Amino acid sequence: MESTSGRVPAAPSKPETAVFVSGVASMGLEILAGRVVAPQFGSSIYTWGSIIGVFLAALSLGYHVGGKRAATEATNERLAVLLAGTAGYVAVLIFAGDLLLASAAAFPLPARYASLPAIVLLFGPPTYLLGFISPYGAELTRADGIGAASGHVYAVGTVGSLVGAFGTTYFLIPSLSVDLIGLAFGASLVVTAAWLLFPSPERRPAAAVAVVTLLLVAAVLAPAVGYSVRGEVVYQTQTPYQELEVIDSGDTRTLYLDGQRHSAMDKDAPTRHVFEYTRYFHVPMLVADDVDRVLFVGGGGFTGPKRFVEEYNATVDVAEIDPEVIDVAREYFRVPETDQLNVYNEGGRQYLQETEKTYDLIVLDAYKRDKVPFQLTTVEFMQLANDRLDEDGVLLANVISARNGPASKFYRAEYKTMERAFPQVYAFPTAGAASVQNIELMATKRDGQLTEAELRERNEERDVGLDLSDEIANFERSAETDGVPVLRDDRAPVDSLLEPMAGQRYVVEETGDGDDNESEALAPPPLRADAARGPAVAG
Template sequence: MNLKQLNIFHGKFFHLCLLAFGSGAIVMSMELIISRVLTPVFGSSTYTWGSLIGLILTGLSLGYFLGGKISDRDPTFRKICSVVFTAGLYIVFVPFIAPAILGFTLNDLPQNQFSSLFATFALVFFPTTLLGFVSPYVIKLGTVTLRQVGNVSGTLYSISTVGSIFGTFLTIFVLIPTLEVRIVLFGLGITLMIVSLLGLKNLPKILTIAVILILFTPSSSIVTGLMPHTGTVIVETETEYSHLDVVDSDNKRTLYLNGMRHSQMDKDNPNDLTLTYTKYFHLGQLFNSSLEKILFVGGGGFSGPKNFLDTYPNSFIDVVEIDSQVIDVAKTYFSLKDNSRLQIFNEDARTFLMNSDDKYDLIILDAFATDYVPFHLLTQEYFQILQDHLQPDGVVVSNMIGSLEGDTSNLPSSVYKTMTSLFPTVYVFTTAENNLNIVQNLIFVAINNNEQLTRVELENLSIQNNANNLLADTKYLENYHMSGMRTDSIPILTDNFSPVEIMINPVTSQPFFDEDSIFSQDESRIWFSESTSVKIGLLIAVVFTWLVFFKSTWKNTLN
């Protein structure tokens, strides 16, 4: 090989490396970003992540197989670049098609552990398969003799993997914290299109410029989110842990995390408790009249801590919240003000307690949601830590979501059994009604007292401890479930065995979305504005133009 041929080969090989690096980076980045589209609807469960990872791997495997076969038929750099361009164009469309796909999945398909498969398949399988073409194809193009196969394949696979690592860290530490999901998806698609221009002619370059102009002209605020909202969106962002929305509806401001309601505030009376279940937090006063030091596990919109600061003027309140952006949002949009009696800790609750020597009169657990429960905050070991941080007369009030009976009672029953393995008495209260099968907020109250009181005795105790007025807006006596919960064949949760993922929605036949959801059945469908329709029409015109070009590029190979 002469010097000129060597230079040409090195230049060509650099382009192959760039294509391998880019495709590897985009695959991993897309996987992480699409998870942010799926979790508000299907939850951050192992089923959601398993579907996403499984379909990504399936798409890549199919792509490797097809790419390897096609690369043996007249391989050219232009052809593989056209495949990458197609993948990028599809990804650009994802923010436009995601709302319709998710709405269809919610409204027209059965809600069970397989619910996320269809949506995940529609969003990621096609572009992932196309990007799977890249590795075998560039190895074919980069190999001059059989003697080079090992070196070339190892180098290109290594570069692709480095790209995946780069894409993972860039997405986690830069893209998700700073940009909206739709902008990231637009960026990923356009990046692929630009990289593919290394081997394409003038028309794809014109189409790439057209796509950029269509997406980022001033009216491109057409897709404010990947799911429609009920009410006026004040904030929509991605935090380190979840998709966060602040939505105003009438006089109520609501905080949603991953599409599920976590807190609500009356804008005229920001310290009032508006959600029924939060009013049951005052059961702490019922069982312990001396609430000098209180801990909230889970901050959300800080409705509970704000109300308790007003209600118990002599109490000191600690709040531990793992998501720093949730704390910032509470301060900015939920009237959370500095107070000498309030301390906020941005930590994992279990880590915080393990490093703390404080003891509390009341610990309120409100870090759980319909779709996700941190397993390490439900185990016997964790409740032992809570018990160690209680004063002798201390009380634990825990909010759970589920039912008293049926398949949606498995997790609450396990938590109840776990708590009763440590606390002599655990009271169970429903917050909606005493229907055994309805999914609702359940309140568990654990105390270090062997005496289980009747409804009449609880009523007398509430008068004695000045809790009757605080609980006046609740039906706690009617909703007191005196017999506790059935725990036959239900496991005690431990650090070694805590299968919470198979005990909560969406693994049951119950609908995933409920009254706490930011989406309702009638409002989960996508409605495009006139501006959106125009832009989609222009993008479709780009797609048809590209398909004509793509067909001519691959004509010889496909025949």
């Protein structure tokens, strides 16, 4: 008779299905972890290395402990409880992930290690539980022989991991929000757990599955019915470029991109500047003699373009790469339908390369704290922008960085890069000296730099719609650029320059509720003139 040793049944058993689903969930959560932690810590190689390391460590520990217990504890009911426990933790992440992330960010670690506590707290426990599934599945599999059983189970788990990796990357992330992707993984886990218990469920495992199912539904429905720790969720989606949310808090509507505040609108006064740094978009009006054509690279909530259309007799073009951002701005941020405003669904560099237009002002507002498209930072891009500016033209770049210290590297490198393409560069920090903040870099084609006194005189003489006295007080004539590179197309180490900002508090000051000219600092107080004149020195 032919030996059947090592033969594996063609149809998957329940434990093998559990192994497959655990592989899908573990790799899917690993890919999703990048989206969850990047808004706080960036998406550098250190963040991704930490994610991979934590997942491998948690899985290995689960394999080890699960392997020791499998011979005596492996049952379908135990598998169901492990899957339900993992899904329960996923429900916690959906509901309170932001709070857990913020609390973990308080650990005083060097920047490159700052994401480790958050990754361990958010993803260590569920990954550890998933590590039990494979050794339990190997113990329960119908394959003959230890080698055949373990090999078959780990092959099934690997196939599940491949499905989780490709499915999350190419289908789930482009189509769903982070919360809904978490729900998909949680639901797959509880459905598998329920199937493991069918048709004769024991009371305690069945109760665990039922409770976790309710937790998942409640965690996802809470924002859907208007609850969020940040306010009422008006709209949310996952675009190919980022996670996008529109959230109302009182009279303020805020656009969140990848979990960070990007734009805000006063619902009663849609063109009022809510964020202090957007007032600096008007400073170039004190430098250029005549501004008729303006380009914004990056749309967001269209704060600047809306105000410029209302305030000035100028044509305003906007180049925005994400079509969903354009649609959301039109639907939720009251972008006016007017011949003065033209919107182009293109990347900023691509648009400038293809257009034959020239501009009096280009506002570069496409940087995030943790994600900066390097192609918009280099000396080649700055030279391209210079070529698309009229002789009296001005470039204003909204840079997120610190004024000094290790977290100032990106600001100082961008300053140094802009100096290679423009005769004059001005810097306007918007918050306290030590904080990560918006720093407005203004570059002009003039041979001489205007003094603070000359800017104040022009502020009094010209009607630009705002009193910019406070903004002028923050003028810095120079920056210390030793020790940072000029960014070039063939070498723009933006990730390493952003790395020191990981985990640091990002301060965005807000204006008062009334007139734009009345500023209210919600973090450190505004810089005064005597504190703003000196150079930003790296510490």
